[in-house]
């Protein structure tokens with residue numbers, strides 16, 4: 001787990017997620033795994049800030065953008081990549097794939113690929129935490145979750161029962177100019193802002209700019225501490241702007257892999273990507289800021305990036321070399337053991 005507020009560790013954690021996701025896109029394009037998948041590029045700073053606050057008694061519940069949440073929680077990229085490829089070396093021996101990946105020993109008991117599906121599971125875990133007197137829960141979900149009834153049931157129970165849970169809504173549909181101003185309209189939710197909804201349920205809320213790694217670190221530091229000390233829920237809306245590579249139905253790498261030079265003067269020659277990088281990329285904006293402030297040198301950043309790339313190349317090799325599970329295993333490990341606990 002990363003040391004809090006260490007710029008090198010924060011940059012390394014974000015770079016690892018970005019380089020992992022790029023490899024997923026390349027493997028998918030190469031036909032190495034079938035089926036849909038989603039990447040966390042552009043939202044890295046959120047998972048990194050949130051998971052930096054968590055310890056071994058705490059739980060994380062995730063959705064289909066789970067790769068970033070899992071890596072920030074300490075999951076091994078080689079076993080994750082093998083899982084995505086459906087290989088026996090994966091965390092679920094190839095049975096979960098990307099959409100249901102979980103690592104119970106790291107406090108990530110489930111990923112739900114249903115919109116809003118993480119919230120009731122996470123709320124149940126928060127009830128368990130309360131009864132056992134230890135641990136807090138972080139539930140990650142997207143903005144569309146607020147269109148699902150399960151989301152309201154979960155928030156109502158968390159509020160009524162005073163459960164130690166932080167609801168993290170990663171709202172990636174916000175244009176850059178509105179991330180700070182806050183007023184935006186949604187065609188599917190008759191509320192001026194998403195945070196108006198949990199507020200009506202007596203849950204204290206906050207909104208934070210998802211492109212600002214420092215603001216996220218400060219916000220999660222405070223909110224997780226409050227959830228822990230007061231044992232009551234909080235809701236944070238992380239306002240981010242969708243990465244252009246996430247607009248097609250299947251993720252694409254616009255202009256190839258992300259380049260460090262883009263943070264220091266050069267621009268990709270695609271206007272939508274260049275604008276997104278300048279206004280909305282939490283990694284690029286943090287790197288620029290920390291290097292200008294003397295917190296890291298460009299050489300140190302370069303070295304961290306090379307390490308992340310090498311680690312992810314190793315993860316790809318491990319995944320490709322891993323065998324597919326044997327057909328006889330098809331019905332093994334698919335049900336909870338009797339008496340299983342969180």
Ligand SMILES: Cc1ncc(C[n+]2csc(CCOP(=O)(O)OP(=O)(O)O)c2C)c(N)n1
Nearest residue numbers: 064065113114115141142143144145170172
């Ligand atoms: C209950 C349910 N309905 C529909 C879908 C199909 N679906 C997958 S992702 C998605 C949109 C999710 O948007 P959001 O929650 O904002 O997350 P984002 O992908 O933007 O991070 C939909 C409708 C689903 N997975 N589950």
Ligand SMILES: [Mg+2]
Nearest residue numbers: 142143172173
């Ligand atoms: Mg969204």
